[in-house]
Amino acid sequence: MNAEANxxxxxxxxxxxxxxxxxxxxxxxxxxxxxxxxxxxVARGETLVLLGRSGAGKTTALKxxxxxxxxxxxxxxxxxxxxxxxxPIELRRxxxxxxxxxxxxxxxxxxxxxxxxxxxxxxxxxxVGARVRELLTMVGLEPGKFAGRYxxxxxxxxxxxxxxxxxxxxxxxxxLMDEPFGALDPLTRGEVLTxxxxxxxxxxxxxxVVTHHVxxxxxxxxxxxxxxxxxxxxxxxxxxxxxxxGPVTSAYVALLRMQERAEEEDL
Amino acid sequence: MSLxxxxxxxxxxxxxxxxxxxxxxxxxxxxxxxxxxxxxxxVTRRPWLSRPILGGANVAETIPSLALFGFLLPxxxxxxxxxxxxxxxxxxxxxxxxxxxxxxxxxxVDRAVREAARGMGMTDWQILYRVELPLxxxxxxxxxxxxTVLTIGIATIAAAVGAGGLGEFIFRGLAxxxxxxxxxxxxPAALMALMADFLLSVLERRLRPVR
Numbered sequence: 001m002n003a004e005a006n007x008x009x010x011x012x013x014x015x016x017x018x019x020x021x022x023x024x025x026x027x028x029x030x031x032x033x034x035x036x037x038x039x040x041x042v043a044r045g046e047t048l049v050l051l052g053r054s055g056a057g058k059t060t061a062l063k064x065x066x067x068x069x070x071x072x073x074x075x076x077x078x079x080x081x082x083x084x085x086x087x088p089i090e091l092r093r094x095x096x097x098x099x100x101x102x103x104x105x106x107x108x109x110x111x112x113x114x115x116x117x118x119x120x121x122x123x124x125x126x127x128v129g130a131r132v133r134e135l136l137t138m139v140g141l142e143p144g145k146f147a148g149r150y151x152x153x154x155x156x157x158x159x160x161x162x163x164x165x166x167x168x169x170x171x172x173x174x175x176l177m178d179e180p181f182g183a184l185d186p187l188t189r190g191e192v193l194t195x196x197x198x199x200x201x202x203x204x205x206x207x208x209v210v211t212h213h214v215x216x217x218x219x220x221x222x223x224x225x226x227x228x229x230x231x232x233x234x235x236x237x238x239x240x241x242x243x244x245x246g247p248v249t250s251a252y253v254a255l256l257r258m259q260e261r262a263e264e265e266d267l
Numbered sequence: 268m269s270l271x272x273x274x275x276x277x278x279x280x281x282x283x284x285x286x287x288x289x290x291x292x293x294x295x296x297x298x299x300x301x302x303x304x305x306x307x308x309x310v311t312r313r314p315w316l317s318r319p320i321l322g323g324a325n326v327a328e329t330i331p332s333l334a335l336f337g338f339l340l341p342x343x344x345x346x347x348x349x350x351x352x353x354x355x356x357x358x359x360x361x362x363x364x365x366x367x368x369x370x371x372x373x374x375x376v377d378r379a380v381r382e383a384a385r386g387m388g389m390t391d392w393q394i395l396y397r398v399e400l401p402l403x404x405x406x407x408x409x410x411x412x413x414x415t416v417l418t419i420g421i422a423t424i425a426a427a428v429g430a431g432g433l434g435e436f437i438f439r440g441l442a443x444x445x446x447x448x449x450x451x452x453x454x455p456a457a458l459m460a461l462m463a464d465f466l467l468s469v470l471e472r473r474l475r476p477v478r
Contacts, residue, residue: 066386092388103383107401117387166387176386 017041018206023074034060036230047207049221056227058210062176066095096167100179102159104151111147117170135165157188177209214252273447285455288432291422295357303362307369324363332424353425361414368410372403405475412467419460
């Protein structure tokens with residue numbers, strides 16, 4: 001990638017921003033503004049967590065990256081190119097996408113679900129099969145046991161693993177995740193979270209995750225972007241986050257301390 | 268002469284009329300599916316068209332069938348031949364349930380499934396024929412089933428314009444005040460409707476998507 005250095009990034013990004021927001025605004029047709037002048041960049045291999053309450057604009061920001069939404073002002077760059085210059089279909093096949101409801105195709109087996117993007121990209125059949133087995137193993141689902149099952153035959157955690165495998169199928173450089181573990185019970189959530197951390201350590205994808213769980217944000221993110229009311233309060237590394245002074249950020253840190261204290265007392 | 272004996276004596280003619288009947292209904296259903304399913308899809312894509320399209324199909328449904336033949340008579344290519352005219356009229360009647368069920372089936376597809384499909388880079392066509400249509404197939408088929416059963420009944424009127432079918436017996440029976448003749452048209456038509464209903468409902472259950 002020959003990403004030029006540019007002066008608009010809001011922090012010292014490594015030389016290669018894979019995703020970049022430049023004064024991005026997004027408003028509904030009704031005029032309601034969901035995003036206000038959002039600037040940030042994500043370098044290759046980083047995991048940016050967008051943290052904030054419901055309605056803060058996190059999901060909107062995420063959907064601007066794979067052009068499920070288009071900015072009303074400013075621009076979003078992916079691999080140095082504005083999303084509006086990308087062919088949206090090509091852009092989306094380039095980016096893995098995981099949503100809370102997962103959205104597995106109920107009429108496809110696990111294998112066909114995972115193989116979807118490789119099939120759309122017309123990979124040869126044997127390569128698709130090998131890739132599906134590799135991915136299922138990677139997310140901890142034994143291919144022989146799960147490949148032929150339908151989504152309704154899986155537990156919530158298994159479904160979410162299939163969702164992750166499906167998003168990774170065509171080996172995208174970028175992975176977008178919207179509340180990926182939100183619908184899971186706390187124990188399963190913990191498991192899947194840990195597995196995902198291991199996976200990310202190995203794969204080094206560039207990931208943007210949306211969550212309202214501060215613990216999850218710290219567990220997953222190399223950087224944490226705190227959003228409120230359609231604005232970005234700040235982007236912090238983990239250490240910076242704990243010391244940051246923004247009102248929402250400090251509220252999250254206070255919450256985190258409270259949770260930690262409660263856990264200690266329990267022990 | 269018992270009804271059974273009468274039926275046996277007339278079996279050749281009953282069979283002939285049944286075949287005509289199946290042909291009329293079959294052609295009308297093929298056309299209605301070919302027109303109704305795309306219209307149903309269109310309604311989900313352009314919601315502002317939903318009122319004119321569904322409204323139009325609704326109005327077509329309310330036109331009395333004999334009057335509809337009267338309207339079709341002066342239409343150039345159709346009016347000249349009784350079977351074409353009958354098929355056109357039956358197609359119009361069959362449209363509403365098919366359009367309605369197609370649009371309901373597609374609107375009923377899980378929002379998350381559609382968003383995932385779009386987010387993974389499926390084109391609109393791919394989403395339609397790989398995701399939305401397969402997932403709404405059983406609902407579409409339920410519409411086809413309703414339309415077929417309805418059409419088998421209405422098709423008896425086709426005999427009024429000389430298009431043949433089981434209505435022949437019914438009209439002759441009415442004219443001659445002969446109940447056996449009426450039943451020779453009515454019973455096969457009813458059996459045909461029951462059979463179509465059964466076969467299509469089996470197919471429908473087969474195609475019902477897993478949750």
